[in-house]
Amino acid sequence: MTDLPSQEMLEALFGDRAHLAIAYAEWLADVGVAAGLIGPREAERLWERHILNSAAVVELIPEGAQAADLGSGAGLPGIPIAIARPDVRMTLVEPLARRVDPVQKFLEDVGLDVGVLRARAESSEARELLAPVPVVVSRAVAALDTLARWSNPLLPVGGLLLAVKGKTAQDELSRTSRSLRDEGFDEGEIKTCGKDGADEGPKTEATVVVLRKVASPSGRRRTRD
Numbered sequence: 001m002t003d004l005p006s007q008e009m010l011e012a013l014f015g016d017r018a019h020l021a022i023a024y025a026e027w028l029a030d031v032g033v034a035a036g037l038i039g040p041r042e043a044e045r046l047w048e049r050h051i052l053n054s055a056a057v058v059e060l061i062p063e064g065a066q067a068a069d070l071g072s073g074a075g076l077p078g079i080p081i082a083i084a085r086p087d088v089r090m091t092l093v094e095p096l097a098r099r100v101d102p103v104q105k106f107l108e109d110v111g112l113d114v115g116v117l118r119a120r121a122e123s124s125e126a127r128e129l130l131a132p133v134p135v136v137v138s139r140a141v142a143a144l145d146t147l148a149r150w151s152n153p154l155l156p157v158g159g160l161l162l163a164v165k166g167k168t169a170q171d172e173l174s175r176t177s178r179s180l181r182d183e184g185f186d187e188g189e190i191k192t193c194g195k196d197g198a199d200e201g202p203k204t205e206a207t208v209v210v211l212r213k214v215a216s217p218s219g220r221r222r223t224r225d
């Protein structure tokens with residue numbers, strides 16, 4: 001692992017739970033790579049590209065919120081968020097047993113209180129077990145309009161969909177704005193979270209599309225009939 005942040009940065013983000021973030025990084029580099037949860041080349045850039053990028057989202061999550069990470073894979077962004085914010089009740093939602101099982105074992109081994117639901121985000125099981133969940137996060141899983149369709153039955157009106165995206169976030173938001181409105185979301189905005197790190201090692205930055213659900217889909221559809 002080459003990009004371990006400074007102790008100061010670790011403590012600023014994870015407080016007295018920095019040891020859990022380090023344990024997660026070590027697990028990703030070891031079990032995560034061996035189990036094919038992340039690519040072998042990712043081990044060299046775990047912090048900036050994955051853990052800090054994920055943890056940067058915490059500034060958008062309200063105090064004490066319940067949250068679901070749709071398509072969590074190796075636990076990103078849900079696990080770094082849960083480590084940084086013990087007040088957030090996080091559930092990872094991931095359909096593949098070969099991803100869910102090792103993640104579950106890691107959580108048990110380190111005693112991290114994060115829920116794991118083996119299901120597709122759009123399944124009735126996810127709806128029954130999670131809704132209403134006020135915050136949905138997701139990273140590298142699906143296009144915004146698909147995420148909006150999956151999230152809609154899970155979120156209450158006023159709930160937030162936080163999609164970690166890259167440089168093309170604005171293009172994607174513009175391209176999908178009509179579908180997003182049809183799904184009952186507002187116009188959305190792009191937030192740059194975290195810090196650019198200046199010269200002090202890895203960045204914590206993340207580009208996040210923030211969408212708020214403003215109407216239930218059925219209500220909105222009725223108004224268009």
Ligand SMILES: C[S@@+](CC[C@H](N)C(=O)[O-])C[C@H]1O[C@@H](n2cnc3c(N)ncnc32)[C@H](O)[C@@H]1O
Pocket residue numbers: 070071072073074075076077093094095096099119120121122138139140141
């Ligand atoms: C490219 S990986 C990203 C994993 C993680 N979010 C990250 O940032 O590293 C996409 C993940 O989404 C999951 N996925 C695909 N379709 C899904 C669905 N319908 N519901 C929930 N998860 C899904 C896949 O199994 C996979 O683990």
